[in-house]
Amino acid sequence: MWDFLKSFLDSVTNNIKSKVTNPLLGAFVFSWLMFNWDKLALLFFGDGKVDVRVKAFKESVKWVSYGSPNAYESIYYPLITTAIYLFLMPYVHLLVQLIQSVSDLLRSKIAVKVDSKKQLNHGELIKAKAIANMQDRKGIEQVEAEIAQSQALTKKLEEEVQAHQLRTQLINEKYLESKEKANQAKIEKEEQQNKAKRQEQENEKGRFAFLRSKAEHENALISLKFPIAYNLIYELEKSVIQDDWSCSLPNLAEIIAATFGYESFEVLINDESFSALNLKKIKFIAYDADKLFARLESVISYESHKTEDDWSTDWLFEHIQSSLEHYSLKILDIESITEQITVELWDFDLLNELLETDAVNSEMAITNAFFDEIDGIELQSYRWIEGDGLYISYTCIVSGSSDENKGFCGDTIDVNFELKLQLVMGGYALDGYEISKVQASVQDWGEDEEKNLPNSSQTLATLKEPSEF
Incomplete structure (x- = not known):
């Protein structure tokens, strides 16, 4: 019985296999x-019961007519595809093989x-x-x-090593000796450095002491300057x-600073030249x-905003003059100072001052006169x-x-001279005047000796810093 069923199943399976493997x-x-x-x-996977799906499947593949959509999808398209596969594809395969044969031939040549x-x-x-x-x-x-060469060299090196050891021993002895000397020198150097540091510390202490003394001196100077400045403010x-x-104290101080030509009262107080000694040296205050x-x-x-009165700068300037x-x-303008100096020159021992200058002396030396008069002073x-x-x-x-006993003649000397009024303090306080430059030349010469005399018309002697007239 089992053999019969097996034979039947094999027959059915072979039949189905032969049908399926059929190319068409x-x-x-x-x-x-x-x-x-x-x-x-x-x-197989749609919604609904099996009978509904089966019915729907039958409707979808049911033959209606030659031109219906079912006919194309169920008969025409599958047949066309089958024909292409059975009849056209072999030729396509042959073409592919033909193309591949070319590459196979090339691969063979390359191999x-x-x-x-x-x-x-x-x-x-x-x-x-x-x-x-x-x-x-x-x-x-x-x-x-x-x-062989290395062995010979090794033997030679061994001999050199022995000699080197002897030299090294000698060098070590020398090294120990020099090291001991170096340590001694180092100790001496450290002692010198310590001594230098102690000296530097002493110098630093001295410097700090000097700076402290300087600061105390500056504070003392400021303390001495303030009474002078205060007296000037008080008089004003x-x-x-x-x-x-x-007038408020700051503005009174501003007036005094402006009078002496300082930018501010603080600059005046810190100016070393502002002192009672220099105050006595002042001859004029220019402005x-x-x-x-x-x-x-x-x-x-x-x-003036504090009062309704009208005050003028001329009025305040008069009070400055009165307080000074x-x-x-x-306190005068520069032109007035120049005029007053010019007047004072006639009472000043100007002649002796000029005669002592190198410029006038050099001219006097080549004349035959005794000079004792000065005239024609002009600004x-x-x-x-x-x-x-x-x-x-x-x-x-x-x-x-x-x-007449002298060989050269000439009794008149033309003199150009310049007076300098040095600043004493601030920007306008001036000291008394002194001669700073002199030029001199002989005016009259004898007719016989004129050609033999040296040219002294440009003789110049500078007592202070030289500059052009």
């Missing part, structure tokens, strides 16, 4: 499944070339191995020779109070009307140099009586 049937079934897979999907190169390389390899074997033998011989305040004008009156106007504008008179100080020009002072240029004539 297999190609058609594959094509039909390709175009109708969605219907099979609905049959032959590769084998040829391998054979050539193999020959080169055999040749290289033979050469390498020869080189190995030479290398062995060379190594043996080098070993007393003067303006007489006209019922009150620039534009600068001074502008600062005075600023003070008046600030203070208590210290015998005069030429004046110039103000910031931070230096006032320079005034004059001309005059120095004359005398001729001495």
